[in-house]
Amino acid sequence: MANYRQKLSGNIDGDYFVDDKCINCDNCSELAPEVFTEKDGFSVVFQQLVDADVEERTL
Numbered sequence: 001m002a003n004y005r006q007k008l009s010g011n012i013d014g015d016y017f018v019d020d021k022c023i024n025c026d027n028c029s030e031l032a033p034e035v036f037t038e039k040d041g042f043s044v045v046f047q048q049l050v051d052a053d054v055e056e057r058t059l
């Protein structure tokens with residue numbers, strides 16, 4: 001589970017975020033490209049979840 005204290009600054013504000021433990025394996029953006037993007041060598045959330053189907057695939 002991501003740690004809020006280690007949240008990457010590139011995430012958009014909201015409930016979901018990536019922390020600095022990310023090794024940028026691309027799994028996030030492959031599973032939910034409408035939510036995650038790459039920034040500064042990490043995956044970050046650029047769109048908070050609004051679709052239940054996307055949320056199910058991501059969690």
Ligand code: SF4
Pocket residue numbers: 018021022023024025026027028029043
């Ligand atoms: S891309 Fe996603 S699954 Fe891969 S290391 Fe980063 S946060 Fe974890």
